[in-house]
Amino acid sequence: MSGRKLIRNGVLVTASDTFEADILIENGKITQIGMGVVADDRTEIVDASGCYVIPGGIDPHTHLDMPFGGTVTADDFASGTAAAAFGGTTTILDFCLTQKGKPLIDSLKEWHGKAEGKAAIDYGFHLMIGEMNDQVLEELPQVIEEEGVSSFKVFMAYKNQFQADDGILFQTLQKAKEYGALVMVHAENGDVIDLLVRQALADGRTAPIHHALTRPSILEGEATGRAARLAALADSQLYVVHVTCAEAVEQIARMRDMGYRIWGETCPQYLTLDQSIMDQPDFEGAKYVWSPPLREASHQDVLWNALKSGQLQTIGSDHCSFNFKGQKDLGKNDFSKIPNGGPVIEDRLSILYSEGVARGRISLNQWVDLCSTRASKLFGLFPQKGTLAVGTDADIVIFDPSVAREISASTHHMNVDYSAFEGMQVQGCPITVLCRGDYVIKDRQFAGAAGAGQYVKRAKYDAGAPMPVRQTVTTSTGG
Ligand SMILES: NC(=O)NCCC(=O)O
Numbered sequence: 001m002s003g004r005k006l007i008r009n010g011v012l013v014t015a016s017d018t019f020e021a022d023i024l025i026e027n028g029k030i031t032q033i034g035m036g037v038v039a040d041d042r043t044e045i046v047d048a049s050g051c052y053v054i055p056g057g058i059d060p061h062t063h064l065d066m067p068f069g070g071t072v073t074a075d076d077f078a079s080g081t082a083a084a085a086f087g088g089t090t091t092i093l094d095f096c097l098t099q100k101g102k103p104l105i106d107s108l109k110e111w112h113g114k115a116e117g118k119a120a121i122d123y124g125f126h127l128m129i130g131e132m133n134d135q136v137l138e139e140l141p142q143v144i145e146e147e148g149v150s151s152f153k154v155f156m157a158y159k160n161q162f163q164a165d166d167g168i169l170f171q172t173l174q175k176a177k178e179y180g181a182l183v184m185v186h187a188e189n190g191d192v193i194d195l196l197v198r199q200a201l202a203d204g205r206t207a208p209i210h211h212a213l214t215r216p217s218i219l220e221g222e223a224t225g226r227a228a229r230l231a232a233l234a235d236s237q238l239y240v241v242h243v244t245c246a247e248a249v250e251q252i253a254r255m256r257d258m259g260y261r262i263w264g265e266t267c268p269q270y271l272t273l274d275q276s277i278m279d280q281p282d283f284e285g286a287k288y289v290w291s292p293p294l295r296e297a298s299h300q301d302v303l304w305n306a307l308k309s310g311q312l313q314t315i316g317s318d319h320c321s322f323n324f325k326g327q328k329d330l331g332k333n334d335f336s337k338i339p340n341g342g343p344v345i346e347d348r349l350s351i352l353y354s355e356g357v358a359r360g361r362i363s364l365n366q367w368v369d370l371c372s373t374r375a376s377k378l379f380g381l382f383p384q385k386g387t388l389a390v391g392t393d394a395d396i397v398i399f400d401p402s403v404a405r406e407i408s409a410s411t412h413h414m415n416v417d418y419s420a421f422e423g424m425q426v427q428g429c430p431i432t433v434l435c436r437g438d439y440v441i442k443d444r445q446f447a448g449a450a451g452a453g454q455y456v457k458r459a460k461y462d463a464g465a466p467m468p469v470r471q472t473v474t475t476s477t478g479g
């Protein structure tokens with residue numbers, strides 16, 4: 001159990017407030033917040049002068065130790081969660097893959113086995129739904145009630161691999177409404193993409209840029225709109241992961257305007273990188289193969305505006321790292337064989353602060369909401385995590401906005417041989433990170449332990465609480 005700590009002289013930032021106060025931590029919880037909190041001689045004083053003190057980041061979208069594209073992600077729960085902590089994240093929600101015919105509970109056991117003894121920060125799981133039958137229907141209530149897994153993921157893409165059909169998605173939405181869960185979708189039209197990919201390869205278009213060109217934004221918009229309408233029909237809630245483009249934002253905004261419970265996440269890569277980076281010589285573009293793909297630069301303004309106006313509500317990393325050498329090069333002669341995904345878990349908060357807050361695109365409080373609080377509320381972690389309040393877990397980041405640094409693979413802590421953001425100058429850095437009152441990062445050094453992270457059972461989705469606010473900002477469709 002963590003000792004007593006008193007964080008002094010910092011500026012506390014929550015999703016709603018910014019104020020000067022001390023924070024007392026006892027037995028892993030916040031027990032006092034106020035000015036002039038008195039410390040006894042057993043209390044360690046942690047000085048946060050010149051820094052923001054924020055709730056630990058919650059990354060709602062990670063893939064650690066995940067088999068994909070004929071290989072396994074470079075980061076497991078040890079390296080991935082340590083890197084997350086360096087970046088100011090204290091809880092991740094990782095995607096547990098399932099297999100047809102295999103009990104859901106067995107897949108969850110497998111994912112527990114990957115995380116236990118390795119995770120340095122707290123973690124929970126989303127569960128993939130790839131089929132719908134009597135066994136799945138029977139297991140769903142147990143997954144929610146006993147396992148504390150209250151979010152399901154349905155892939156509308158990756159044909160012949162993870163893709164589910166509309167019937168499976170619709171029934172998952174119906175059951176989520178009935179039992180109190182949130183359905184997450186990877187929204188791209190997998191059938192049409194599969195055809196476009198086969199046509200490109202038959203024409204000899206094999207380079208990484210063709211990954212992006214065969215997954216046009218209109219197919220993300222179409223799938224997003226389809227999923228949102230199925231959710232509306234089921235009177236259920238929907239969370240669209242990794243939104244990349246104006247067409248998808250427009251669909252989400254329209255349905256939210258009508259009062260539907262539709263939520264959207266985007267990621268640092270879509271806010272800062274554009275498709276042109278994939279068209280480099282020497283197969284360099286493979287480093288930036290994500291699905292959905294990077295878009296033309298014009299989509300970035302739409303995404304920033306959507307974050308600012310509340311049309312998109314969360315930032316996930318979609319961390320899914322593969323080494324350039326030995327993994328990405330599986331697709332040297334065929335872009336469709338390049339493992340999809342990239343390393344982002346460590347850079348999420350810093351990029352959002354630097355490109356968002358420091359450049360005046362979002363407020364400090366929005367930064368905290370996007371990177372922590374909103375995910376906590378949507379995924380059944382609130383108020384235990386995602387805010388600074390008496391009685392909550394002491395998951396706390398001391399963030400120094402005055403530190404200027406350069407992102408680089410030579411200094412990052414992810415177990416991968418390149419950085420997607422190599423050379424990017426960022427303002428601000430997490431200095432000290434506490435998870436339930438224990439140091440994970442102290443003065444920018446790792447001070448945690450593999451296995452110290454705990455599994456968090458999550459509450460059911462609360463349909464009553466987070467209804468969308470009517471939007472007043474209109475979105476450009478990007479042409
Ligand atoms: N996004 C990506 O390219 N890889 C991770 C798997 C997914 O989220 O679709």
Ligand SMILES: [Zn+2]
Nearest residue numbers: 186242291292
């Ligand atoms: Zn996805």
Ligand SMILES: [Zn+2]
Nearest residue numbers: 061063318320
């Ligand atoms: Zn993902």
